[in-house]
Amino acid sequence: MKAPLRIGIAGLGTVGAGVVKLLAEHGRLLSLRGGRSLKVVAVSARSKAKKRDIDVSGVRWERDPLALATAPDIDVVVELIGGSSGVARRLVQTALRSGKHVVTANKALLAMHGTELATLAEKRGSILAFEAAVAGGIPIIKALREGLVGNRVRRLYGILNGTCNYILTTMRETGRDFGAVLAEAQAAGYAEADPSFDVDGIDAAHKLAVLTGAAFGAKVNFAGVHVEGIRRVSAMDIQFAEELGFRIKLLGLARETRYGIEQRVHPCMVPLSAPIAHIEGVFNAVVVEGDFVGTTMFQGRGAGQGPTASAVVADLVDVARGRQMPAFVVPAERLADKKVSPMDRHQGAYYMRLMVQDKPGVIAAVSGALAKERISLEAMLQRGRSDGAVPVVLTTHETEEAAMQRALARITRLGAVAEEPCVIRIEAFQ
Incomplete structure (x- = not known):
């Protein structure tokens, strides 16, 4: 020896x-x-x-x-x-x-x-x-270096932060809001005293940048990652997601587009038909789509001493x-020095929750703001009647991020909109 x-x-x-x-x-x-x-x-x-x-x-x-x-x-x-x-x-x-x-x-x-x-x-x-x-403990780097090396990666995405996944899972299971569940996670040792690194998406973005380099043969580019956290996700949004057939997950996603490499970390509406929608608690999962192998998913404990x-x-x-x-x-x-695909160019569908004054003409005004950007609605949910603000939920067909942001700016300025809308991107996974 x-x-x-x-x-x-x-x-x-x-x-x-x-x-x-x-x-x-x-x-x-x-x-x-x-x-x-x-x-x-x-x-x-x-x-x-x-x-x-x-x-x-x-x-x-x-x-x-x-x-x-x-x-x-x-x-x-x-x-x-x-x-x-x-x-x-x-x-x-x-x-x-x-x-x-x-x-x-x-x-x-x-x-x-x-x-x-x-x-x-x-x-x-x-x-x-x-x-x-x-x-x-998930051998995802080894998978990209060895087991999947015969493929061109089309897309990868995953749950890369166990703290966020635990919080979102617990919010769904208990109906409690972010602040209360975060405090519980801190007490249980699942979240740090200063949780910003996790809940604001930075930890997941670091991991996504590393995965992107390995998957696409590109120089590691953390600055090219679009990052959003989970602080604005409410128990109400999680409930509406379930009604619409989705589950909310903080995902890191990367793919090549005609504009360059798209890297993004943010809350996503994931269809309940997708296996990654059912990864719960502190567990992580990574999905890799290869041109020859198809879709593969790796899951397990994403942190802790043993893993x-x-x-x-x-x-x-x-x-x-x-x-x-x-x-x-x-x-x-x-390693390729690939361009960053601008977030404004992202194409996808959207979930939007508005808190609006319950009075005539509000929905028409919101629909008009979307129509000006040629954004079509797929579904709408409205709950209750009230002298104050009531929730209205809209989902859209696929559109460009830039158009959605322009429409959102118009909607936010409407007098009947009581607070900043919550917008979550919908991902089309199988």
Whole structure:
């Protein structure tokens, strides 16, 4: 058997501790699968004194994580610090420049600097692996690099943030609104004290940018992602969605259009006939549509110690086996610098909920605003009579985003419209 693969781990939080546990528990099995033993020789974290449910007594402790990047007795650096800049970026850059392999779970780093790091890895003959950066334990990066490599990807989409999926699922099941469910999710540990990174769509956008690079052979372009979160989705919208045969999900979607690469993260009305509509709670799912394979769906736990550690160790086994391939499927120097498809050019159908004064002529005025942009209605729901505002729900046939936004601006200015309309895009999935 070959000499052990010598590992340095930077970051001993939830995921780092999970990696140490998994390597210890499955050591013999991993040696067989990797063709050599996987040995942690050094670790680094903010506090050595912090109590952890792992045994690192026989492992060298480095106060400075950058020491892992240049240590002669380390073959691969596992970066689990997080963040798109600062020490995490310096650690990965230094490790690659030193000829070491890198395994990372850092989606923000890859979304912002993925092309640069992939180029550096290939120049140095090193492996840059990041299965754990997207969708936790779901092997979606490996699927794009290997199992689906014979296909041109037509479209991919997915539930990429478990926190948002948990909130939307709980809102539907309990009838409670966003604020109450978010507070419950924070108390249960499913949401951070500052939840903006999740609920405003940034986390999902980081992951989508990474997936897009791998799926379409394009330079990673986080700036090209259109991002909206779930704060404005109400329990009322979720109820109306069910009546109309939809379920609301925060999705990341990417495809090539005649205008360039379209990348978008936002709440979507998903038909109940689509399998992804039934992915609930903290689970993630990714759908890839290939020209030869058709539609494939991958689902599982998108976060947590076990699933993420599983993905990190899968990459370590690949490194042990010497499985070297381009980080984003094609060589970094051949990654395409594709144009961004403007969101205004997006074509699709729309759901719109209005809170309007219950008086004659309101629906006619709304219909007139839509007609001026040549937007036709598919369905309308109206509930109750009131001296105050009542909800009116409209769904449209397919139209262009720019036209919908112009119509929306006109509708918002109508005196009878009591609050900003809620608009959610409808996705045509099978």
